[in-house]
Amino acid sequence: MRFDLFDLQLFVAIAEAGNLTQASNKLHIVPSASSARIKQLEDSFGVRLFHRASTGLSLTPAGQAMLFHARRILLRANRMRDELSEFSRGLQGVVRIFSISIGATVYLPKALSSFLTKHAQVSVEIEEHISDDIIRAVREYRADIGIIGGKFAVDELQIFPYANERLVVLASVDHPICARPDISFEEALDLDFIGLNPHNTLNLFLIRQANQVGKTFRTRALVRGPYEASAMVVGNAGITIVEESVARQCALTMPLRAIPLSDPWALREMQICVRNLGELPPFARDLVAMLRADGTSLTPASAGAAAPSPISNAPSGID
Amino acid sequence: MRFDLFDLQLFVAIAEAGNLTQASNKLHIVPSASSARIKQLEDSFGVRLFHRASTGLSLTPAGQAMLFHARRILLRANRMRDELSEFSRGLQGVVRIFSISIGATVYLPKALSSFLTKHAQVSVEIEEHISDDIIRAVREYRADIGIIGGKFAVDELQIFPYANERLVVLASVDHPICARPDISFEEALDLDFIGLNPHNTLNLFLIRQANQVGKTFRTRALVRGPYEASAMVVGNAGITIVEESVARQCALTMPLRAIPLSDPWALREMQICVRNLGELPPFARDLVAMLRADGTSLTPASAGAAAPSPISNAPSGID
């Protein structure tokens, strides 16, 4: 277990060329040296990796298995080298964020634009996942910061409240329910729905809520995301339920109105989670701080159960 | 880019201990040697990885970034070592299969039991994914064999037909529709449904089919898998749609009946895909051959459009 990355490169090259000499030339080494390296690799694992023939080398099954892993190791090593070379060119940090859909598409883009200008030499990676996966990733060091939706029991992680997002019904401006100040989820279920990609935390949550009141979604169509759904909502094919900020975004370009859901649980509490704030580099801590400030300012402590007051549905139209 | 795995181990150990001396002791090396290795690592990347202090070492942001990748490389390398050590103890091959749900839970277990007895020294890894991911994995060498559901346009891969699975409605034995020889999907949509985990290929497919006839699922509950659904079907909470072989399995232990769907598309054509049969080791080719033989024998060329005849719903009950 003390082999080189160059051993792996050589191994892969030989496996792909089926030929020790060509692989050796490609890597600017003499065949005898390659031969020795491979032999040593085989000895260290106690397994033959290639079948030898005077016509060339071919993989044994053990070699096939090794090839699989070796390729992945090399890919990762290259990414590492590339990232580090960015540092040598001035990059000062990388922050890896895993977020639920609304965070990755609505909140983070805004929040990050100010962060990135403040920290010009820090780069940010965002991946969209469901809450469960996010928690796992943060725990396992695969993500620095997680944005999750709803209250989760998360031991060993540090949790901070982020934005509170009120869920709203998104409807065409000429839909009857636009006359109302709010609507209960149960009432809304009597209307036709445009469904969103089922593989996200919000949708799984809503389906469970529907079960609890003993009703079901009358899904008229199933589309990828909120923007696709909006297009169908405009045509009055149905309504959909999204977070308020998503609704606002969609209403900017389409004649839509958002009607708040009156149920208590319709105020979804998004949370920021990190393994340990103290472990994070300063710029990442700063990002967490900025997110927290940003999140709470966006939803000013209206955290009381079902307060529909701060939600205006007037400015949601296209007018 | 010619560093050791030991370099990475050392790097991670120092990062975790925050202390070069302790890390060096742990790895049975003298601190001066560690110091030299780290320095060389830093030179090769042109980046400082640690902040030096007389109290110990702490990671720079570049070091943090490297730690992230280094951990993953080491995990992979350990898996590789473990797998190769299996080879040195007699293992003769590994086959990695990615399959859709029904393949992984119904078909492969049966097929593999005979394969594994025939090839006592070959091990098989199965992962469950949706068809799109499976195709990508096979293409990118992450899987040797893929089992996908439905006809896909897959360039560059070799495709073989596998089993044809008729979709059936699963209902409690005392449900009215049990009197019928078959039922159309459109009719079935008028009944209450128990929904399955939405993140699988079959479900996405069914939801789209429902859209096409302009109806929607009246989902009364949403559960993880077919066995959980069966329990609710028995209580007459609703019906569900599954592949016939899944239905058969569930009916073994519960008073259920399977009523075939009469729609032409209800005969789902599962397919085996590989990158290139010639590239695979003999035992993997043999597995593909066994799967193909198995699959076609299970669904004897009833591939004509909507032939409900070969499907008996008599033996599906518990009686």
Place this chain on the structure above:
DNA sequence: GCAGTTTACGAAACGCGTAAGAATG
């Protein structure tokens, strides 16, 4: 005999440990 792999061998390079130096609190 040609294309390919492996063995033999001397020289250069590398990495280890010992020992001593330097910095910090």
Place this chain on the structure above:
DNA sequence: CATTCTTACGCGTTTCGTAAACTGC
């Protein structure tokens, strides 16, 4: 002055390249 990291240096091992032997088509 104790802890910790770094530099200097001698020694053994590794790894390289050259050259020659070996193997199947």
